[in-house]
Amino acid sequence: MTTEQAPSSTTAQPPPSGISRRRLLGSAGAAGAAGLVAGGAAGAYASEAAREAPAPLSSLGATAVPFHGRRQAGITTPLQAHGHLLAFDLAPGANRKAAAALLRRWSRTAKELMAGEAPPDDTGIALDAGPSSLTVTFGFGRTFFGKAGVGDQLPEALAPLPDFVSDALDPKRSNGDLWIQIAANDALVAFHALRALQRDAADTARPRWQMNGFNRSPGATARPMTTRNLMGQIDGTNNPKPSDDDFERRIFVPERVEPAWMAGGSYAVVRRVRMLLDSWDHLSPERQEKVVGRRKSDGAPLSGGTESTPVQLDKVDENGALAIAGAAHVRVAAPASNQGAAMLRRPFSYHDGFRDDGAPDAGLLFIAWQADPMKGFVPVQRKLDLGDDLSRFLRHEASALFAVPPGCAPGEYVGQALLEG
Amino acid sequence: MTTEQAPSSTTAQPPPSGISRRRLLGSAGAAGAAGLVAGGAAGAYASEAAREAPAPLSSLGATAVPFHGRRQAGITTPLQAHGHLLAFDLAPGANRKAAAALLRRWSRTAKELMAGEAPPDDTGIALDAGPSSLTVTFGFGRTFFGKAGVGDQLPEALAPLPDFVSDALDPKRSNGDLWIQIAANDALVAFHALRALQRDAADTARPRWQMNGFNRSPGATARPMTTRNLMGQIDGTNNPKPSDDDFERRIFVPERVEPAWMAGGSYAVVRRVRMLLDSWDHLSPERQEKVVGRRKSDGAPLSGGTESTPVQLDKVDENGALAIAGAAHVRVAAPASNQGAAMLRRPFSYHDGFRDDGAPDAGLLFIAWQADPMKGFVPVQRKLDLGDDLSRFLRHEASALFAVPPGCAPGEYVGQALLEG
Numbered sequence: 001m002t003t004e005q006a007p008s009s010t011t012a013q014p015p016p017s018g019i020s021r022r023r024l025l026g027s028a029g030a031a032g033a034a035g036l037v038a039g040g041a042a043g044a045y046a047s048e049a050a051r052e053a054p055a056p057l058s059s060l061g062a063t064a065v066p067f068h069g070r071r072q073a074g075i076t077t078p079l080q081a082h083g084h085l086l087a088f089d090l091a092p093g094a095n096r097k098a099a100a101a102l103l104r105r106w107s108r109t110a111k112e113l114m115a116g117e118a119p120p121d122d123t124g125i126a127l128d129a130g131p132s133s134l135t136v137t138f139g140f141g142r143t144f145f146g147k148a149g150v151g152d153q154l155p156e157a158l159a160p161l162p163d164f165v166s167d168a169l170d171p172k173r174s175n176g177d178l179w180i181q182i183a184a185n186d187a188l189v190a191f192h193a194l195r196a197l198q199r200d201a202a203d204t205a206r207p208r209w210q211m212n213g214f215n216r217s218p219g220a221t222a223r224p225m226t227t228r229n230l231m232g233q234i235d236g237t238n239n240p241k242p243s244d245d246d247f248e249r250r251i252f253v254p255e256r257v258e259p260a261w262m263a264g265g266s267y268a269v270v271r272r273v274r275m276l277l278d279s280w281d282h283l284s285p286e287r288q289e290k291v292v293g294r295r296k297s298d299g300a301p302l303s304g305g306t307e308s309t310p311v312q313l314d315k316v317d318e319n320g321a322l323a324i325a326g327a328a329h330v331r332v333a334a335p336a337s338n339q340g341a342a343m344l345r346r347p348f349s350y351h352d353g354f355r356d357d358g359a360p361d362a363g364l365l366f367i368a369w370q371a372d373p374m375k376g377f378v379p380v381q382r383k384l385d386l387g388d389d390l391s392r393f394l395r396h397e398a399s400a401l402f403a404v405p406p407g408c409a410p411g412e413y414v415g416q417a418l419l420e421g
Numbered sequence: 422m423t424t425e426q427a428p429s430s431t432t433a434q435p436p437p438s439g440i441s442r443r444r445l446l447g448s449a450g451a452a453g454a455a456g457l458v459a460g461g462a463a464g465a466y467a468s469e470a471a472r473e474a475p476a477p478l479s480s481l482g483a484t485a486v487p488f489h490g491r492r493q494a495g496i497t498t499p500l501q502a503h504g505h506l507l508a509f510d511l512a513p514g515a516n517r518k519a520a521a522a523l524l525r526r527w528s529r530t531a532k533e534l535m536a537g538e539a540p541p542d543d544t545g546i547a548l549d550a551g552p553s554s555l556t557v558t559f560g561f562g563r564t565f566f567g568k569a570g571v572g573d574q575l576p577e578a579l580a581p582l583p584d585f586v587s588d589a590l591d592p593k594r595s596n597g598d599l600w601i602q603i604a605a606n607d608a609l610v611a612f613h614a615l616r617a618l619q620r621d622a623a624d625t626a627r628p629r630w631q632m633n634g635f636n637r638s639p640g641a642t643a644r645p646m647t648t649r650n651l652m653g654q655i656d657g658t659n660n661p662k663p664s665d666d667d668f669e670r671r672i673f674v675p676e677r678v679e680p681a682w683m684a685g686g687s688y689a690v691v692r693r694v695r696m697l698l699d700s701w702d703h704l705s706p707e708r709q710e711k712v713v714g715r716r717k718s719d720g721a722p723l724s725g726g727t728e729s730t731p732v733q734l735d736k737v738d739e740n741g742a743l744a745i746a747g748a749a750h751v752r753v754a755a756p757a758s759n760q761g762a763a764m765l766r767r768p769f770s771y772h773d774g775f776r777d778d779g780a781p782d783a784g785l786l787f788i789a790w791q792a793d794p795m796k797g798f799v800p801v802q803r804k805l806d807l808g809d810d811l812s813r814f815l816r817h818e819a820s821a822l823f824a825v826p827p828g829c830a831p832g833e834y835v836g837q838a839l840l841e842g
């Protein structure tokens with residue numbers, strides 16, 4: 001009797017040019033062997049064939065994101081399935097020179113790992129795996145600049161975020177001198193990068209906080225890559241799009257803005273937002289849709305159309321009532337309600353089991369990218385803080401703001417213009 | 422300038438027959454739209470095309486594992502990328518009837534979710550996603566039987582595991598009346614199942630502990646699906662194979678063994694094993710290989726051959742020294758060293774950030790399946806407990822043993838023969 005079903009074999013894709021020779025060899029050998037079981041065996045232990053057969057290195061594993069470039073990777077890169085957020089504090093006595101050496105080590109490691117290559121004395125956790133769209137993104141917190149002796153380079157835009165009435169922030173999980181965002185479509189590849197980058201920190205920087213997140217796996221859904229969050233709602237529909245005329249100037253720091261080392265960089269707001277899922281799931285889907293202002297099934301605004309239809313805030317129904325309620329999340333958060341404020345949201349969900357009170361310790365690692373937090377996150381959150389309907393189901397538990405410098409050219413490292421400028 | 426690279430589009434596979442009509446419609450629509458961007462766009466914002474384009478529902482998403490069958494799913498099913506382990510305790514006053522109703526609800530939910538269907542009043546977290554090889558596996562702990570009024574059905578094999586010298590167990594994260602293993606190749610599909618099954622527990626059972634784990638994503642590696650653990654070592658090479666003559670009687674309870682309701686079931690030993698990764702990663706790869714007894718690169722035993730070559734414990738090198746050291750892990754754990762004791766190991770890695778002492782809270786959610794723990798886990802762990810070289814780098818922090826009944830036929834629920842027998 002068949003109790004298991006072997007997964008279909010996926011089609012092997014030729015790895016892109018960024019893949020190292022070692023990977024190429026591994027991939028070619030496996031593709032040959034995989035032919036022996038293509039189609040999947042039927043019978044009582046079809047699962048054995050699936051376990052024994054080399055799975056082909058698919059595009060999931062083979063995709064490499066370039067490290068060098070005008071922007072750092074991990075900002076406009078398509079969302080990956082796994083993410084780690086790490087904050088570090090400089091060790092006492094670590095000066096500008098030590099910080100520069102650290103960023104040089106980190107950049108070299110990131111470059112190698114993103115190309116699918118192993119650094120010397122590697123832990124081996126990612127051996128045989130492709131780079132799996134790994135990205136590593138580096139940022140500086142406000143507290144970095146004084147400690148590293150570059151206080152004169154502190155951007156105005158790194159001013160502390162204002163207090164919000166509804167915040168309940170844990171200072172130990174907030175802020176930090178340095179920040180790394182690691183993301184990949186394989187959990188072991190992401191963990192491998194985390195260990196390698198932690199080792200690089202050596203005596204120069206010490207872990208301050210760390211958070212793990214996830215998104216949908218590529219291929220698990222046929223929908224566009226606007227992901228669903230743990231409330232079951234499609235997330236990211238109204239994100240600025242690279243094709244928008246003003247995308248560049250909204251998300252990336254223009255040339256003329258000081259300090260010069262941030263030209264082409266971006267500011268990342270990081271918020272750990274716990275969802276009160278037990279209360280939320282208790283609402284009917286219809287009530288949930290009113291709270292958000294979008295249909296749950298397809299993300300279409302309650303003012304009509306499909307997911308991509310612009311929200312019509314003034315639309316009224318046949319009874320003269322607003323189609324999108326006055327306190328609905330999409331209304332309060334809409335650019336039209338915030339003098340055009342916009343940010344690129346690129347979040348991960350998180351789930352750390354349950355809390356002592358039995359509630360799920362789960363929600364959103366909200367990450368928002370913008371050229372200036374005062375024209376992105378801050379005005380929108382000020383408005384939401386006064387109470388959209390959704391805020392009742394959210395708890396902001398940690399917060400940080402980081403200056404994320406531009407990418408670097410071959411031979412350079414991220415942050416070089418700051419640390420050697 | 423190109424700073425990002427769009428992932429190649431994977432080839433859409435026709436969903437297997439287990440997929441619901443709703444999923445089929447979603448998949449077909451997406452496959453059509455995906456054609457517009459096949460091959461990936463080049464240019465400054467290739468990432469936009471990738472984000473906007475419907476990714477095809479690949480075999481990763483489309484694969485469904487049948488719920489009904491001779492065995493429960495999740496034992497010989499190929500390892501999935503995401504796992505949740507949940508233990509529950511019966512609420513005070515919950516009797517046999519209440520427990521039976523709970524197992525009936527759980528079985529119905531598991532069946533629907535594994536087929537990619539949504540239960541009524543669904544949270545929507547898995548909307549649009551395929552079942553993604555979801556499996557749900559149910560077990561009973563020793564403490565269940567008395568509370569549920571079926572104490573006369575308690576299997577001898579559920580006797581408490583012996584104390585091991587090196588154990589440092591947290592009772593709050595050990596044992597439990599009921600156990601669910603959830604696993605899938607998509608994190609949101611797995612979380613969706615977790616929420617649905619927790620809701621089913623209602624007032625009958627309360628969460629006791631919960632652990633989250635992961636393995637490699639399908640397609641991330643070209644290697645056979647023996648996975649690597651967080652020590653970078655290939656894990657699972659010496660697992661019993663369904664093609665072995667004695668696989669059935671080693672892993673599944675034979676008909677003649679009491680109690681009758683467990684015939685065709687299996688016993689699951691669950692151990693949370695923290696790895697002392699900072700100490701481990703400090704060793705040279707050569708030293709690590711001696712500790713384990715296998716090569717790190719390809720898993721071949723140090724006695725020679727390839728990963729699948731049987732370990733030769735008596736092999737000596739040119740100097741007359743044992744090729745596999747006396748305290749090497751593969752020697753101490755080998756069936757030949759334990760009167761043939763064998764178990765099917767089917768683990769997940771875990772990583773919950775770092776501990777207060779700065780060390781990674783990471784390791785292995787060790788899950789071992791066997792017809793009788795006294796002929797599987799217990800004798801092997803007794804030997805390891807006396808100190809193989811690897812044990813110095815491991816901490817057993819939680820432990821549990823569950824009786825996992827056989828699968829059920831359509832119209833039945835898991836555990837029915839126990840609860841209505």
